[in-house]
Amino acid sequence: MTLFAIIVFIILALIFGLVVxxxxxxxxxxxxxxxxxxxxxxxxxxxxxCLLAFFFILLPILYSLGYGFTDYNLLKPSVAKFVWFKNxxxxxxxxxxxxxxxxxxxxxxxxxxxVVPLQIILxxxxxxxxxxxxxxxxxxxxxxxxxxVVSLTVTSYLWSELxxxxxxxxxxxxxxxxxxxxxxxxxxxxTTMLWIVIVSAWQGCGYQMLIFSSALTGIRKDLxxxxxxxxxxxxxxxxKVTLPGLKPTLLYVLITVFVxxxxxMIQPMLMVGYxxxxxxxxxxxxxxxxxxxxxxxSSAIALLMTIFIGTITFIQRKVLGDKK
Amino acid sequence: xxxxxxxELINDNKTPIITKGAKSIYAKIIYYILGICISLMxxxxxxxxxxxxTKSEETIAKHAGTIMMFVPNFSNMGSFFSNYEILFGEYNIxxxxxxxxxxxxxxxVLNIIINGLAAYAICKLRFxxxxxxxxxIMFLIIxxxxxxxxxxxxxxxxxxxxxxxxxxxxxxxxxxxxVFNIFLFIQFFSSIPKEFxxxxxxxxxxxxxxFFKVIxxxxxxxxxxxxxFCFIGVWNDYLWPTMVLVDESMFxxxxxxxxxxxxEGITTGQVMASLVVTSIPIFIxxxxxxxxxxxxxxxxxxxx
Numbered sequence: 179m180t181l182f183a184i185i186v187f188i189i190l191a192l193i194f195g196l197v198v199x200x201x202x203x204x205x206x207x208x209x210x211x212x213x214x215x216x217x218x219x220x221x222x223x224x225x226x227x228c229l230l231a232f233f234f235i236l237l238p239i240l241y242s243l244g245y246g247f248t249d250y251n252l253l254k255p256s257v258a259k260f261v262w263f264k265n266x267x268x269x270x271x272x273x274x275x276x277x278x279x280x281x282x283x284x285x286x287x288x289x290x291x292x293v294v295p296l297q298i299i300l301x302x303x304x305x306x307x308x309x310x311x312x313x314x315x316x317x318x319x320x321x322x323x324x325x326x327v328v329s330l331t332v333t334s335y336l337w338s339e340l341x342x343x344x345x346x347x348x349x350x351x352x353x354x355x356x357x358x359x360x361x362x363x364x365x366x367x368x369t370t371m372l373w374i375v376i377v378s379a380w381q382g383c384g385y386q387m388l389i390f391s392s393a394l395t396g397i398r399k400d401l402x403x404x405x406x407x408x409x410x411x412x413x414x415x416x417x418k419v420t421l422p423g424l425k426p427t428l429l430y431v432l433i434t435v436f437v438x439x440x441x442x443m444i445q446p447m448l449m450v451g452y453x454x455x456x457x458x459x460x461x462x463x464x465x466x467x468x469x470x471x472x473x474x475x476s477s478a479i480a481l482l483m484t485i486f487i488g489t490i491t492f493i494q495r496k497v498l499g500d501k502k
Numbered sequence: 503x504x505x506x507x508x509x510e511l512i513n514d515n516k517t518p519i520i521t522k523g524a525k526s527i528y529a530k531i532i533y534y535i536l537g538i539c540i541s542l543m544x545x546x547x548x549x550x551x552x553x554x555x556t557k558s559e560e561t562i563a564k565h566a567g568t569i570m571m572f573v574p575n576f577s578n579m580g581s582f583f584s585n586y587e588i589l590f591g592e593y594n595i596x597x598x599x600x601x602x603x604x605x606x607x608x609x610x611v612l613n614i615i616i617n618g619l620a621a622y623a624i625c626k627l628r629f630x631x632x633x634x635x636x637x638x639i640m641f642l643i644i645x646x647x648x649x650x651x652x653x654x655x656x657x658x659x660x661x662x663x664x665x666x667x668x669x670x671x672x673x674x675x676x677x678x679x680x681v682f683n684i685f686l687f688i689q690f691f692s693s694i695p696k697e698f699x700x701x702x703x704x705x706x707x708x709x710x711x712x713f714f715k716v717i718x719x720x721x722x723x724x725x726x727x728x729x730x731f732c733f734i735g736v737w738n739d740y741l742w743p744t745m746v747l748v749d750e751s752m753f754x755x756x757x758x759x760x761x762x763x764x765x766e767g768i769t770t771g772q773v774m775a776s777l778v779v780t781s782i783p784i785f786i787x788x789x790x791x792x793x794x795x796x797x798x799x800x801x802x803x804x805x806x
Contacts, residue, residue, distance in 0.1 A: 180660065183657075193634075194631055194634065197630070197631045197633075197634040198630040198631040199630075201630035201631055201632075201633075202630050205630070212628060212629060212630055213628070216627060216628070216629065216709065217627075217628070217629035217630060219623075219627070219708075219709045219710075220623040220627040220628075220629040220632075220709075221623075221629060221631075223619040223620060223622065223623040223627075223709070223713075224619070224620045224623045224624065224635065226616045226619070226620075227616050227617060227619070227620035227679060227684065228620075228635075230616065230675060230676075230678060230679035231642065231679050231681065233657060233661070233675075234654060234657070234675065234676040234679055235642055235679065235681065236642070237653070237657055238650035238651075238653040238654040238657060239650055239653075241650070241653035241656065241657065242650045242652070242653045245652075245653060250656075252656065252659070304540070307536075307537070307540070310533060312530065312533055314534070314537070315537075317541075318537045318540070318541055321540075321541035321544055321545055322540070322541065322544050324544060324545060324548060325544055325547075325548065327781070327784055327785055327788050328548065328781050328784070329737070329738040329740070329756060329780065329781070329784065330738070330740065331738070331740040331756045331759055331780070332756075332759070332777045332780050332781050333547075335759055335760075335763065335773070335777055336547055336548075336551050336774075336777055337547065339770060339773060339774065340547055340550065346562055346563040346770075348550055380544065380547075384544070443741075444740060444741065448760070463652070464651070464652070464741075467652035467655075468652060468655065468745060473652055473653075473656060476652050477652060477653065480650070480652065
């Protein structure tokens with residue numbers, strides 16, 4: 179592994195050397211010259227950034243590509259060997275068998291399908307609400323944005339406390355007022371992901387609201403007046419003017435929310451733990467790679483995830499972006 | 503359609519609001535009631551957290567789910583902060599908050615120096631291989647790095663070996679490099695006129711001096727944006743510190759929350775108090791640095 183890093187480093191250094199060489203030759207042809215001292219200073223200034231970027235950005239990407247085809251195990255790194263597609267077939271077998279990975283897939287799909295529309299629609303409604311010309315709307319905006327400020331860790335712990343199965347938990351004591359017996363919201367397989375969806379939408383939608391809100395102010399006002407003159411009612415104006423005006427923003431928000439939703443991990447991890455009803459793809463990947471030390475297998479899943487997310491994002495961009 | 507209203511709307515072109523303002527008093531009242539209801543839905547968990555953090559276990563058990571939760575106990579004001587006292591005294595949460603602050607401070611300084619210098623060289627200096635580096639930066643911005651946390655972990659483990667004192671490096675170094683920040687810096691630096699630099703060079707300043715004495719003082723807004731985002735990032739990071747740190751006394755505050763909850767004899771009120779303590783600095787930063795945060799959102803390739 180260290181050898182691989184050294185080889186990559188040497189290759190990159192060689193490429194850079196070649197590029198520098200060609201640049202100098204090209205400059206000579208054009209009768210320009212590089213100031214030697216200044217060039218060296220410049221490279222010295224870039225060097226720390228390049229070094230860190232190599233180790234902590236580029237190398238992890240390359241490794242995550244490479245590990246997927248090995249049986250690298252953190253406990254015995256020296257005996258890692260190349261196993262071709264075994265990790266991928268293992269993953270598919272696990273899905274067919276209905277193991278943890280199948281549950282992870284199911285939970286993630288459930289989460290994404292629910293949270294993406296919920297969060298976007300909620301954000302859009304809130305943004306429209308905050309754009310009504312009336313005093314005090316700024317305060318409402320701040321209120322809706324507050325959950326974004328609180329960190330994921332804090333929200334997860336806070337909600338697991340609010341939804342605690344004991345009678346004194348907030349939600350249960352509220353239900354108790356109506357005579358409903360205490361529920362175990364987070365460990366009941368039917369409601370676990372539902373609550374995680376609610377918590378995520380609650381926390382996230384303020385941010386998208388802000389984006390929508392500033393996009394709304396950018397829509398030309400005369401369009402609305404024209405629509406009004408033509409006798410469009412509020413709903414028609416929304417469909418005919420607001421939505422088309424929001425399209426680029428909508429696409430951006432859709433992609434970011436989708437990618438974020440696919441990577442959901444901290445909330446189930448802190449609210450429920452590694453259970454069948456809460457495991458998600460990222461969580462499964464993390465657990466396999468970090469807790470169980472099956473780095474090879476975990477990287478294979480990460481690779482599949484990256485490919486999947488990349489494809490879907492690409493399709494979304496193509497389908498929604500071309501119509502403009 | 504009332505023609506007067508149309509005229510009115512055409513006349514007040516200044517307001518950037520798209521929805522027609524609610525005119526009648528009833529519409530206004532409905533708007534405010536609706537707004538307050540939704541706001542309460544959004545704020546309720548946070549208000550509950552703050553309220554519960556000042557209450558003892560018995561009070562929470564007695565009042566949970568009623569409005570009494572939000573009323574301070576006036577008869578016993580002495581114990582208002584008792585949860586916080588225990589938290590700072592017995593559980594020593596101040597130490598972890600200081601850890602977080604320390605990590606954030608180091609990361610901010612390193613981030614600005616390392617990324618700022620690189621951006622300065624790429625933006626302002628002429629040297630061979632510049633276009634290639636520019637291309638690499640653009641490439642690294644598009645490539646998704648989120649799934650690479652496990653490889654990052656193995657790299658840090660083999661490089662640093664995870665001895666006690668070195669594991670701090672594993673927290674600091676990976677977050678000190680940010681291609682996105684380099685990109686932000688380049689964007690900002692290219693708006694600084696060349697004359698400033700040339701004047702300094704005439705006076706005999708070398709490249710480093712130009713950077714620290716001329717460029718950095720001119721780029722305070724972008725420094726603030728980068729610093730604020732670094733702070734939020736480091737302070738809110740949970741997963742990575744729990745992976746790389748072995749010694750619990752070096753944990754940042756987010757990472758300690760979990761082990762605090764697992765402690766025996768800790769009450770709901772104390773847990774809530776720990777959550778409040780964790781959130782307060784972020785709230786302060788958001789309020790104080792609003793301007794720069796909005797700027798940072800805008801710089802993220804968004805057409806705002």
